[in-house]
Amino acid sequence: MHSTFIRLVTGQAFNGAGMVLYIVCLMQMIYEASHSPILMSLVPVTITFTRFISGLVVPVFFQRFPLPMILLYAQSFKSAFFILLILVAFYGELSLIFILMSLLAFLDGCSDPASDALIPRFVQEEALVKANSTAAIVYRTIEFGCWALGGVFLAIFGAEPLLIVVFTLYVIATSVFWTIRQEASVLKDQPRKSSPFEEMLMGWKEVRRFSWLRNFIAVSFMDAAVGVVWIAAIVYIFVEEALGVSEVWWGWINASFFLGLIMTGVIVYAREHLFRRQLRRIVLIGFLGSALVTGTYALITLPLLALLLSVGVGVSQQLRGVGMHTILQQKISGEKLPYVYAVNEAVTTLAFGIGALTVGIIAENTGIRLVYLISAGFLLACMGLWFITFRKIGEEK
Structure with missing residues (x-):
């Protein structure tokens, strides 16, 4: 299977692991800071609403940037915003936490369509079933493992180490997407006409x-x-x-x-x-x-x-x-x-x-x-x- 596809799936796997773990962590931190189940339940609501908005807006980027560069830019900004989120989280500023959480979810909503659309560009048509099943295996395994282990890690070590783990995963994902940036010169999309x-x-x-x-x-x-x-x-x-x-x-x-x-x-x-x-x-x-x-x-x-x-x-x-x-x-x-x-x-x-x-x-x-x-x-x-x-x-x- 094409090595670039493997790198694409690997990058998305690290990104997905980080996303699950930071949601687990933030829900716990918000509950501890506010003791409000309603505020804690607003975490998935906020993420869902923001990803809906990003799904409407992201087409604006498709004719301005090649898809591999969208992945790289989105992941780079996520790493930067996550540093701010770590700093804000420790000060308990809930309004800023939700703002930064929305920005992270918006970037996820931008990168996911780009990632899915890149798969048929990196593999031949007869290999699409195998490629999609491979991606599904990796993403589901990561999702299940992180939901299961995230709470355990949080209970044993606390929020601070878990946030550092998430940031490390985001940096690794950024590095992986950096390795496929050269595909941007090959996979240029149509020039902007609209x-x-x-x-x-x-x-x-x-x-x-x-x-x-x-x-x-x-x-x-x-x-x-x-x-x-x-x-x-x-x-x-x-x-x-x-x-x-x-x-x-x-x-x-x-x-x-x-x-x-x-x-x-x-x-x-x-x-x-x-x-x-x-x-x-x-x-x-x-x-x-x-x-x-x-x-x-x-x-x-x-x-x-x-x-x-x-x-x-x-x-x-x-x-x-x-x-x-x-x-x-x-x-x-x-x-x-x-x-x-x-x-x-x-x-x-x-x-x-x-x-x-x-x-x-x-x-x-x-x-x-x-x-x-x-x-x-x-x-x-x-x-x-x-x-x-x-x-x-x-x-x-």
Whole structure:
């Protein structure tokens, strides 16, 4: 596989590890400074809202800077802002903490579409399935490991050492992205021809142009909205209310979910030639599997069965995730791909925020089981819409 792709994934892995760890750290520090659960809960809300804004704004940069340079600049500024965040955090200035947190989230929202759009430029089309599965394995493993170990590290060593670790990870990520900067001379994007406002609308125009792409974005929106039922807070409520077992099972269920994700990524990587020929059906199977498993999950009372079903959810999510990324990279031209990814970033981030708010209201007023049943229904709707999309993808150019 292309060495530049490996460096791209490595840089994003260090960046992702730093992001998870600093969120863990900041939530704890904000709670200790304010003793306010509301302020602590504003951390993910702030990050979600800011990433939505960045998804709208980032197209302005695509015709002004090559994608590798966007990654490098974003990561460099993140390292600089994080130094300020460390200094401000120790003085307990909560308003400045939230401002700097927003700036970091904005830069993440700029770098992610650029990173995703670079993958088909660094690997050949027949290797896209293997490349996307590799990226998924690395990112999911890092995410799971950092969420699991971040809290333990924080409890043992405190916030100060953890913030230093995060800064070190950001510096390493910056160094890795520096090594691919030379690709900017090879991968120059089109010269600027449009106004900033027109550039912000470019991805949305591409979505409007193709009916299959509109369906694709709609599926992504619904998928992201219902995906919130697998975030840690919602799973914790399910373990407590529906299963009636200790919080230890919360950790095991989360581990089972990530095991399914990672295991499927490895299988897809090993058998990519089989998956490559059936991408559209694989996505369909992924949605069907998620709907069935999630619906069953809502009705169970046995903790062991919950572990098995969590593995199934991870398997299904990974199948459709790799499939949808690969199809988008195959069907959208390299020039337009960053703009479409920016639209997808904005849409899915907004959906996640709406989903989190809606799920919280439903869980509080009607019970946690109904949350998972509704989620299963939306996943079936995703499957139906994807079936329509599956037929249109081959018809439109």
